[in-house]
Amino acid sequence: MHRRDFISGALASAAAGLWLPAGAADSVQARTVLVVGDSLSAEYGIARGSGWVALLEQRLAKEKKPWKVVNASISGDTTAGGRSRIGSLLAQHQPAVVVIELGGNDALRGLPLQSTADNLRNMVQAAKKSGARVLLLGMQIPPNYGQAYARKFAEVFVEISREQRTALLPFLLKGIADDADATRMFQADRIHPRAEAHPRILNNVWPALEPLLR
Known part of the structure; x- marks a missing residue:
């Protein structure tokens, strides 16, 4: 010819x-969603493959979207732990989208809010510098931790999202933790959602995540 x-x-x-x-x-098939989270994303106390991250991967496959999911979540991790890992994770997986689900353990330990904000900011900036789009998954804590602390903690995610101009889901456990009978959706520790709650978690995440996949 x-x-x-x-x-x-x-x-x-x-x-x-x-x-x-x-x-x-x-190159189309290689696009990656990287999830950096704690036990809420690491399938703590539930069967493997039943957590919201695994359900996300199944949904992407079912809808024939050319994305793969890497779950780099570790039970018990804090924003400081995520900050220490984000550089190597970005280099290894070269994600196009990064989902950050951290902060809950900071609050449970009563860590300084400024430290949480600085760590989240650093992670978002590192991900953006690598060329990835970012979705920040916000968390809220019960008022028994102190109403002022609980309010300011929830505001951290909003402020970082606004400052860094990144996508935000204000409350990952909306419709679960604030359900009329919230205990039915949680394991015995009343901290970690049961497997039945994870499809709802994905339904919360999807509207914020899906635009980043286009």
């Missing part, structure tokens, strides 16, 4: 949506 014929054929196929340059299909 002459060079002109090859180019003409390639252009015609591309116009018809039938041709991609070598490696282009692979």
Whole structure:
């Protein structure tokens, strides 16, 4: 085949949506969603494959969206732990989207809110610098930790999102932790959601995440 014929054929196929340059299909398939979280995303106390991150991966596959999910969540992790790991995770997985679900353990330990904010800010900035889009998953804590602390803790996520111009889900456990009978959706420790709650968690995450996948 002459060079002109090859180019003409390639252009015609591309116009018809039938041709991609070598490696282009692979690059589409390689797009990654990286989830950096704690026990709420690490399937603590529930069967493997039943947590919201696994359900997200199943949903993407079912809808034939060209994304894969890497769950880098660790039970008990804090924002400081996430901050220490984010650089190596970004280098290893080169994600196009980063979902940050951290902060709950900071609050449970009564850590300074400024420290939590600084760590979240650092993670968001690192992810954005790598070229990834970011979704920050906010958390709220019961008022028995102190109403002022609880209010200011929830505001941290809003402030970081606004400051860094990144996507935000204000409350990951909306409709679960604030349910009329919230205890029925939680394990015996009243901290970790039961498997039955995780489809609802994904339903909370999806509207905030899906625009970042387009």
